[in-house]
Structures are given as structure tokens and as C-alpha cells.
Amino acid sequence: MIRLLRLNLVVGLLTLFSFSVGACSQASTPTPTVVTMTTDLTGIKTYLLEQTNALVITTAQLQTAANRYYDLAQTFGFDYATLWQQQTQAAMNVITTAREAWITASPIYEKMEGIVAGTPVLAQFDVDLDAGTAGDEDPANAVSFDLILPDGRVLSKPGNLFGVTESTLWGTEPAFTTAVPTDWNGNGVIEFGEILPDAQVLKASTDQLAVMASELNAAAQSWVPTERDAFTALVVMVPTMSEYFASWRDSRFVLGEATTQRDFNVISRLADIQDILSGLEIVYTQIRPRVAMVDPVQAEQIAIGLRDLKAFVADIYTQERNGRRFTPEEADILGAEAQNRATAITGQISQVAGALGIPITE
Template sequence: MTRLLRFGIMIWIALLLGACSATVTPTPVPTPVSANLDGIKQYLLGQTNALVAAAAQLQTAANRYYELAEAANFDYTALWQNRRNDAIAAITTAREAWITASPIYEKMEGIVAGTPTLAQFDVDLDAGAAGDEDPENAVSFDLVLADGRTLPKPGNLFGVTESALWGTEPAFTAPVVADWNGNGITEFGEALPDAHVLKAGADLLAQMASELDTAARAWTPTESDAFTALVVMVPTMSEYFASWRDSRFVLGEASTQRDFNVISRLADIQDILSGLEIVYAQVRPRVETVDPAQAEQIATGLRDLKAFVADIYIQERNGRRFTPEEADTLGAEAQNRATAITGQISQMAGALGVPLAE
């Protein structure tokens, strides 16, 4: 999620809390119930541990492909002609590892992106833009390649590796026509990655996954962290639906978006909301001390929002191709639901005296 969007959300929250204080704010219970947030950390560590393993598999496969390219002196035409099956096998293994790793991260993105001390990992791993496209929300790193090239702020690492592996970014792809199935048509995914880009991206992704795991182990969640993650990450539906609208899942061959074309953003949203449900479950006992009915409404709202997205995803999986206009309409509905839920959570944070990080 972009920093500008987070800033806008925090302003909206401040205004909302001000409005709530001007109307009716539930009175906090004199004897507070201490929240046990161990479940949040345990859940996060389960995901970071799994991501480290999947990223290592991606790194191993990327290095195998790099070795094949290196043996061909990085002559990709020769590689394709002489080691086609080996190259396809290495790329396929790397793709499978990527498809495993990406959802693992999405399941913890709500916590990582919504926690100020961890949020930079979200920018660099999954949400950050390329520096030449959006300097304000760009990643923090330059990608240094083994051949001496440097790609300044190339975009987030899941995006770099996805677009290299499936050929959606020409700058990350080898200059060779690779007709994988031999039907005479170059179709989506029929490409060879630039081995230097793929290796550097996979190596850095594995490194950052390990660093995130270390940071997560050192982190002790607070009530402020939990409520901040919820109020920052729940109302991001319009952003995710816009990305889905612009992807191949809606636009097909007309899409010019280089990432989020392999796994539908509808699946990502469900994973993110699943993580946020874990977070809310840990603070719900505190909310119940203020307003049990409101506590249940928030839980129901989160569950219904995820079900709403799941229904759209099932239709997509069953072959329905939504139009961009339909995607916008559905995104607006999801955003309205998310905004209402966030208002309730923000009100409860205010009633409990829990500060929200800016």
C-alpha cells in the first residue's frame, strides 16, 4: 500500500474520530481487560518462516537458470536452441516457488504494511513502485546485477521477479523469441528471463524475507499496533480492485500492467483479510468491554467483506470475465463496506483510549 494512501487514511481516521467525539462515544469500562496479542505474533512468525523457505526455493531455481545462461555465455538464442528443456524446467520450478511465496506474504501483509516498524518491508517486497514511475512511493533499494549493471529502484521484489519470470517487463526479459509450446504464437508467459535480473531479484527477495523474519521475532505487538493495522489496511479495497481491473484477469491481452497478472488480486484480498481477521480476534475481547454488539458487528463485517470478494473470485475462477466498469462497481461496494467497518474500529480505539500511529 502506498505511503500517500496511508497518509490519506490516517487523516480520514483523525476526522472520523473527531466526528465521533462530537456525537456519542461509548464510555470505556472502568476495569479494562488486557489484550493478549500473542496470537498476532505467532501468526506472523508462521508466515515469515514459510516465506523464508519458499523464497529459498525461488532463489535456488533462479540460480539454476542463471547457471544455464552463464554456460551459454548469456547468449539466450543459443540457450534456447541447445538447452531449451533445461531452461524451461528451471523457469517452471522458479515460477512454482514464486506462486507459493506470494500468497504467503499476502497473508501477513495486513500486519506488515499496517505496522510502522515493519512497513518498509511491505514497500520493498510487495507494494513499492519503480522510481521512474512513482518516486514518492518507490522502493528503497537499487538492484545490483552480477554483470555490473544497476537498476535504480526497479519496483518491489515480487513484481520484479514476477515480470521477469512471465515476461511482462521487456527490460527484465531476454531478447529472444521463445515459443514454449511450438504453436507459432508467442503467448503470455512464453519468455526467457534476463538471468541477471532474475538472480538479483530472487537473491534480494530471499535476503529480505530473512530480514523480515528477524524483525518479526524482535517485534512485540501492542494494542496500538493492532488497531493501527486494522484502520490502515481494512479500507484499501479500492486500491486492490483498481489493480485487479488493470490486470490480465480483467483486461486480458490489453493489459499493460506488469505485475499482479499471475495470481488474481481477488485471491490476494482474501489472504489479506484473513490476516486482519486474526488481528481483530486478538483485540475483540477489549472491544467487547466497551460494546459487545459493536464487537460482533465488526467481526461480521470483516467476514462478510471477505465472503463478498470470495464470491467474485469464484465467478472469475469459473470463467467469468468481468468488465472494467464492473470491476469499478464491485470495488466501490467493497470500499464502502470496508469504510464502514473501519469507522467502527476507529470508534472503539477512541473509546478504549488506544492511540493510532501516524
């Protein structure tokens, strides 16, 4: 669904701005600006490799913790009630370690998502790692893999790996956790996250996450970014604000215990958006000299637009961290404002790409 929404949005924007440029051409007949210039895009690849290398390290740490939990559960024959009764502190310690590794790994991926998801040769990694759905929910936008558990069970296209591991570690997907009541803080109430994960699911999903992080790292090392890649990433990923705000609206950060969404309940989507925009700013910085050759004023406007959009989201996030609980209606209004800003920025980038004769990959 997310990938389809992005593609539909890109097609609509390209159609809109093709019409706009066409209308102008009838009056002034501008021609694409063809300039012989080699754009240095090494900064994009350097940034991407910094993130992929970090992701390899942190997902390995998550995998190690998950395997320790699996070994602990295996000691008790996967009798989770007995495990909790006899090794309460050990269980909490290893699960906490796994959660801390996940909380470190997830933002690292978000910082490069704009590049990965916006680059056609890398985009499948985004589907499988962070954006893809479960096969029984949305087959057209489902992940490409099945998850084979150590006991031989197969979870067919279970959803993206960060979502599966999150919902297993914090219990937002009952099928991935145990039914054993675990009152971690002893207050007599089972609160968010007070669960024991299914060790089989946790091991399989974190093993797969570590493998895919390494595969993404290898693909990033082989990738040579082009101007077409850079412009495509911006045009595809900048105008995705509405989908991210919708995910935030439906999460526990807005709906609280009423949410039925299993993903994006541990780290606010508002934090993710800022990380994504940070990566896209890196991309734009690399192509800004080319944009300035077409129109220096517009080059500055795009940079300011990206900066202000990020600041807009940061302000909302600061309010949330300071204790404000936004309503779903407020989330929709804020999402519409963010989307309007993003659409305007994307329009400018699309116009420049057209003037330079750089095609956008849909």
C-alpha cells in the same frame, strides 16, 4: 502511491469519526472507557512468524531455481538464442520450477501483509517486498533499494521485489527479459509467459528477495505487538479495498492482453485480498475481547463485517475462476461496494479505539 493512499484514507477516517464522536459528546459527554486488562496478543505474533518462516523457505527455493537458470545461461555466455536452441527443455524446466516457487511464496506474503504493512515498525518491508513503486515512476513511494546485477549493472529503485521477480519470470517488463522468441507449446503463437528471463535480473532480484525475507523474519521475531499496533493495522489496512480492486481492474484478469500493468498478472488480486483479510481477521480475533468490553454487540458486528467482506470478494473470485471476465466498469462498481463495506467496518473499529483511549498511528 499505495502507502500515501493508505495514510490519506486513515487521516480522513479518523477526522470523520473524531467529528462524529465529538458531536455525540456534546449531548451525552461520554468518557473513554479505561479498563485495566492485559490483552493476549501472542496469536498475532505466532501467526506472523508462521508466515515469515514459510516465506524464508519458499524464497530460498525460488533463489535456488533462479541461480540454476543463471548458471545455465552463463554456460552459453548469456547467448539466449543459443541456449534456447540447444537446451530448450532444460530452460523451460528450471524457469517452471522458479515460477512454481514464486506462486507459492507470493500468497504467503499476502497472508501477513495486513500485519506487516499496518505496523509502523515493519511497514518498510511491505514497501520493498510488495507495494513500493519504481523510483522513476513515483519517487515518493519508491522502494528503498537499488538492485546490483552480477555483471555490475545497477537498477536504481526498480520497484518492489515480488513485482520485479514476477515481471522477470513472466515477461511483463521487457527490460527484465530477453528478446528471444520462445514458443513453449509449439503452437506458432507467442503467448503470455513464453519468454526467457534476463538471468542477471532474475538472480539479483531473487537473491535480494531471499535476503529481505530473512530480515523480515528476524524483525518479526523481535517485534512485540501492542494493542496500538493491532488497532492501527486494522484501521490502516481494512479500508484499502479500492486500491486492490483498481489493481485487479488494470490487470490481465480484467483487461487481458490490453493491460499495461506489469504486476499482479499471475495471481488474481481477488485471491490476494482474501489472504490479506484472513490475516486481519487473526488480528481482530486477538483484540475482540477488548472491543466486547466496550460494546459486545459492536464486537460481533465487526467480526461479521470482516467475514462478510471476505465472502463478498470470495464470491467474485469464484465467478472469475469459473470463467467470467468482468469489465473494468464492473470492477469499479464491485470495488466501490467493497470499499463502502470496509469503510463502515473501519469506522466501528476507530470508535472503539477512541473509547478505549488507544491512539492510532498514522
